[in-house]
Amino acid sequence: MYDRKELFKDVNRIVVKIGTSSINTEDGKLNRQFMENMAAQVAELHEMGKKVILVSSGAIGIGIDILDFDSRPKEIPVRQACAAVGQSVLMQQWCESFAKHNLKVAQILLTYDSFSNRLTYLNLRNSISTLLSYGVIPIINENDSTSVNEIEATFGDNDKLSAMVASKMEADLLIILSDIDGLYDKNPKRNDDAKLLSLVEEITPEIESFGGSPTSMKGVGGMRTKIEAAKICYMSGCYMIITNSATENVVTKVLCGEDIGTLFLANQDVHKNRIRWILLSKSCGSIEVDVGAKEAIINSMSLLPSGVTGVGGEFDRGEIVEIVCEGEVFAKGITDYTSDELELVKGQHTDLIADILGYKNYNHVIKKENIGIC
Numbered sequence: 001m002y003d004r005k006e007l008f009k010d011v012n013r014i015v016v017k018i019g020t021s022s023i024n025t026e027d028g029k030l031n032r033q034f035m036e037n038m039a040a041q042v043a044e045l046h047e048m049g050k051k052v053i054l055v056s057s058g059a060i061g062i063g064i065d066i067l068d069f070d071s072r073p074k075e076i077p078v079r080q081a082c083a084a085v086g087q088s089v090l091m092q093q094w095c096e097s098f099a100k101h102n103l104k105v106a107q108i109l110l111t112y113d114s115f116s117n118r119l120t121y122l123n124l125r126n127s128i129s130t131l132l133s134y135g136v137i138p139i140i141n142e143n144d145s146t147s148v149n150e151i152e153a154t155f156g157d158n159d160k161l162s163a164m165v166a167s168k169m170e171a172d173l174l175i176i177l178s179d180i181d182g183l184y185d186k187n188p189k190r191n192d193d194a195k196l197l198s199l200v201e202e203i204t205p206e207i208e209s210f211g212g213s214p215t216s217m218k219g220v221g222g223m224r225t226k227i228e229a230a231k232i233c234y235m236s237g238c239y240m241i242i243t244n245s246a247t248e249n250v251v252t253k254v255l256c257g258e259d260i261g262t263l264f265l266a267n268q269d270v271h272k273n274r275i276r277w278i279l280l281s282k283s284c285g286s287i288e289v290d291v292g293a294k295e296a297i298i299n300s301m302s303l304l305p306s307g308v309t310g311v312g313g314e315f316d317r318g319e320i321v322e323i324v325c326e327g328e329v330f331a332k333g334i335t336d337y338t339s340d341e342l343e344l345v346k347g348q349h350t351d352l353i354a355d356i357l358g359y360k361n362y363n364h365v366i367k368k369e370n371i372g373i374c
Helices: 032-047 059-066 076-099 118-133 159-168 205-209 223-236 250-255 273-280 291-298 339-345 350-357
Strands: 013-018 051-056 105-110 137-142 173-178 239-244 262-264 285-289 308-312 320-325 328-334 371-373
Touching: 013 032, 013 159, 032 051, 032 076, 032 250, 051 076, 051 118, 051 159, 059 076, 076 105, 076 137, 105 118, 118 137, 118 159, 137 159, 159 173, 159 223, 159 273, 173 223, 173 250, 223 239, 223 262, 223 273, 239 250, 273 328, 273 371, 285 291, 291 320, 291 328, 291 371, 308 339, 339 350
Parallel strands: 013 051, 013 173, 051 137, 105 137, 173 239, 285 320
Antiparallel strands: 239 262, 285 308, 320 328, 328 371
16 A cells, blocks of 8 residues: 555645636635635645645636526637636636735646647746746646637646646646545446545556546536546656545645545656657647557667658648557657658658658658657
8 A cells, every 4th residue: 555645755846736616616606715725725835845836727617607608608709708708707816815825826828739839838837937936826727718629628627738737847746626536436426336446556448447427517527537637647757636626625635645535656767858748749640650660669769761651641840740550659759851751752761762852851750869659
């Protein structure tokens, strides 16, 4: 049995994700008392020298209440409008709650593209690190009002977003607060014999099968998106806990090592930050390779044009692509050739690249240092 107090003794950087069902009351109002309590707990951690980042959902739910809708709108522009209206109210309340503890907050609105563009990601990382160094509490949310993706389809009520933040900021622990006690072996709201899992050492197909539909009408982050978040944390060397936001002083209890919620262990043999960025970024296309090329890549070798059998999508040099073999994505990497160039040189020997294209960028299609194994 793992001693949580021992595991968390050196935890310094913490991401706390707060779901819609925690921010909103059952009647759709802003749960100010919860936010006051959360600010008090974060302030306590701040006094202990911990660095805390909040990922706060709830803007759409608040906007729905302010605009007096009877139900959650399905139209994306209407939901974007709700997010725009609700976000300012959400941040105002966070400002007021933390001001009582002499703490300042900063609003950061993100989209998936914020992590996919290397320069944007590095600037974001530096910005958040600077805020933390000044004792400011970053409060992050998905930029729903301008996102070009379907709202909530990308991050799933911020579950994936919180894991991405934890990974990119090299956090030690992600705490996902929800309206459920943790991960059960079946839906506890429909099955009286459902058992709470205290510990998940590895995310197996059986564990993935426990993921289900959303747990409430207000939130959209069901267990499936939380398990996906746990996968990201695992590969990033970050512990993750799913627990109930209704538990009194839940965050401080977690940090004290109390056995609440479900703990997902972290992989201690983690990828370098650059490889994590490649693996977690959005792909612009795909490259199909043969079995020999797959074996070479797995053995830490570069991808050569001779091993390429097909090209999917349109991409430019320097963009991230999936590497596929026999229909399965097994790696991702940064390509040194465009999709058009690859269509011409695929299956060819390196020595023929210059003759075919009239020039040669590199002998390889993707350099081994720019490949991450999924």
